[in-house]
Amino acid sequence: MKLQELASALLITHIHGNAETDITGIEADSRKIKPGYLFLCIPGLTADGHDYAPKAIALGASALVTERVLDLPIPQLVVKDARYAMAVLSAHFYGYPSKEMKIIGFTGTNGKTTSTYLLERILRDQGFVTGLMGTIEMKIGDTYYEMERTTQEAVDLQSSFRKMCDQKTDYCLMEVSSHALELGRVKGIHFRSGIFTNLSQDHLDYHGTMEAYAAAKGLLFSRLGNGFSLNPEERQYAILNADDAASLTLSRLTAAQIITYGIENHCDVRATDIQITSKGTSFKLVSFAGEAYFQMKLVGKFNVYNALGAIASALAENVPLEAIRNSLESIAVVDGRMEVVNEGQEFLVLVDYAHTPDGLENALSTIAEFAEGKVITVFGCGGDRDKTKRPIMGKVTAAYSDLLYVTSDNPRTEDPAAILEDIRPGLEEVNYPAEKVEFIVDRKKAIQKAIDGAGPKDVILIAGKGHETYQDIMGVKHDFDDRLVAKAAIRGRGR
Ligand SMILES: CC(=O)N[C@H]1[C@@H](OP(=O)(O)OP(=O)(O)OC[C@H]2O[C@@H](n3ccc(=O)[nH]c3=O)[C@H](O)[C@@H]2O)O[C@H](CO)[C@@H](O)[C@@H]1O[C@H](C)C(=O)N[C@@H](C)C(=O)N[C@H](CCC(=O)O)C(=O)O
Numbered sequence: 001m002k003l004q005e006l007a008s009a010l011l012i013t014h015i016h017g018n019a020e021t022d023i024t025g026i027e028a029d030s031r032k033i034k035p036g037y038l039f040l041c042i043p044g045l046t047a048d049g050h051d052y053a054p055k056a057i058a059l060g061a062s063a064l065v066t067e068r069v070l071d072l073p074i075p076q077l078v079v080k081d082a083r084y085a086m087a088v089l090s091a092h093f094y095g096y097p098s099k100e101m102k103i104i105g106f107t108g109t110n111g112k113t114t115s116t117y118l119l120e121r122i123l124r125d126q127g128f129v130t131g132l133m134g135t136i137e138m139k140i141g142d143t144y145y146e147m148e149r150t151t152q153e154a155v156d157l158q159s160s161f162r163k164m165c166d167q168k169t170d171y172c173l174m175e176v177s178s179h180a181l182e183l184g185r186v187k188g189i190h191f192r193s194g195i196f197t198n199l200s201q202d203h204l205d206y207h208g209t210m211e212a213y214a215a216a217k218g219l220l221f222s223r224l225g226n227g228f229s230l231n232p233e234e235r236q237y238a239i240l241n242a243d244d245a246a247s248l249t250l251s252r253l254t255a256a257q258i259i260t261y262g263i264e265n266h267c268d269v270r271a272t273d274i275q276i277t278s279k280g281t282s283f284k285l286v287s288f289a290g291e292a293y294f295q296m297k298l299v300g301k302f303n304v305y306n307a308l309g310a311i312a313s314a315l316a317e318n319v320p321l322e323a324i325r326n327s328l329e330s331i332a333v334v335d336g337r338m339e340v341v342n343e344g345q346e347f348l349v350l351v352d353y354a355h356t357p358d359g360l361e362n363a364l365s366t367i368a369e370f371a372e373g374k375v376i377t378v379f380g381c382g383g384d385r386d387k388t389k390r391p392i393m394g395k396v397t398a399a400y401s402d403l404l405y406v407t408s409d410n411p412r413t414e415d416p417a418a419i420l421e422d423i424r425p426g427l428e429e430v431n432y433p434a435e436k437v438e439f440i441v442d443r444k445k446a447i448q449k450a451i452d453g454a455g456p457k458d459v460i461l462i463a464g465k466g467h468e469t470y471q472d473i474m475g476v477k478h479d480f481d482d483r484l485v486a487k488a489a490i491r492g493r494g495r
Pocket residue numbers: 028029030031041042043044045046047048049052148149150151152153177178179180183206
């Protein structure tokens with residue numbers, strides 16, 4: 001594609017240099033530039049892409065997108081807002097792939113990853129080709145890709161969508177993080193539906209206040225539904241959790257058709273008669289499409305919410321209720337979410353990705369429903385993330401745990417011991433007995449200690465890292481998988 005043609009996607013631009021320059025690829029990270037690529041200079045929060053233009057040129061960039069003319073020897077497309085231009089130019093370069101398939105976006109503090117997998121199973125069982133992108137991985141057809149972040153940068157997103165379209169994907173199920181919404185990574189993407197899971201405290205380091213965090217989530221819904229159509233294929237849906245107060249604001253923001261789901265409040269897709277055990281969850285579904293009894297292997301009331309969002313969305317796609325039930329009942333576990341570690345021991349070990357106060361509350365209140373012995377919790381808080389959630393996570397955990405091992409999560413660039421100290425005030429606030437808690441920086445040792453001390457019928461929750469297979473310490477990712485560490489500890493007991 002010529003630079004001129006790319007520029008035609010924007011009204012106000014100025015080409016400095018040869019407009020006929022060939023563009024073979026498009027990138028916003030100088031380290032990924034290949035010969036012939038256009039390098040987008042993005043002024044960021046920690047760096048300014050304009051400073052990396054010489055590096056990009058050294059790697060063979062054929063042109064730049066800049067916000068001001070740089071004294072450099074290659075053509076430049078000068079734009080008003082490089083970040084916005086990145087979203088527009090990427091969509092144009094890849095031929096607007098989001099219009100060629102149905103993209104369903106999931107947003108909310110907790111439950112996004114889980115919900116994408118539930119809907120993926122339902123749609124796959126119907127014979128649809130699905131793509132999935134989120135915290136654990138990206139899947140295109142049957143190929144898996146590692147993800148750097150939950151929601152990719154605009155250039156990578158559009159490139160991934162193109163690959164999905166090339167594989168004849170019918171539905172793309174994607175997590176849409178609040179960072180992505182705020183930073184415009186998903187601007188211009190045509191969503192079929194938006195699913196809102198819930199809103200509770202997280203990421204205040206980035207958003208500052210809960211209001212700003214909620215407003216970021218709202219961006220997904222405010223862009224939905226403009227352009228009504230009789231054709232069901234062209235409709236857009238906002239699928240909202242009727243039991244979460246934030247849904248009211250979202251319903252005012254959107255022009256899409258709203259489908260509500262929930263347990264407590266009146267709604268379109270509702271679960272009643274919920275039974276929770278350590279082996280699964282059952283409920284009666286009452287919906288605009290009929291009633292059915294569900295017997296899921298997934299554990300916890302929060303997974304009923306995740307199932308309801310997926311059910312509402314599948315009903316909007318015309319999937320029969322019976323088929324939805326069969327698919328959901330066949331799912332054994334979502335990677336690292338309430339995953340049982342079984343080495344034949346007499347106590348239950350669960351690895352879960354709860355890393356917010358609400359996530360922990362949900363995981364632990366679920367365990368409280370069926371625990372017969374002691375509840376033993378191992379958890380920590382990630383470094384370089386919202387510090388204000390640390391004592392709250394301590395307090396929540398204390399409320400449910402008979403024994404507590406406070407340890408490291410991903411310390412990233414912070415001092416691990418200092419992170420543990422940020423959790424302590426939450427325990428002190430509720431006078432959690434000192435003899436019931438240990439602060440152990442080394443996560444492996446903490447897990448081993450918890451497992452060594454467990455008795456028959458106890459339940460151990462190892463929270464925070466779920467599916468992760470590494471521990472990030474000072475930017476170095478060390479091999480670490482809670483499930484493998486727990487297995488080894490169970491086998492090593494008493495030795
Ligand atoms: C707050 C945030 O999300 N920041 C992301 C954002 O930063 P930024 O736009 O300010 O960019 P920057 O790092 O200042 O760099 C400016 C520009 O220089 C470029 N650059 C930089 C260095 C270099 O050598 N060469 C180069 O070209 C960068 O590619 C970028 O285009 O864009 C960068 C490039 O894509 C990301 O690396 C960075 O992610 C940071 C590291 C991050 O940790 N993000 C997390 C919090 C995040 O996004 N998380 C959410 C999930 C949260 C959840 O679900 O719980 C996610 O969607 O993954």
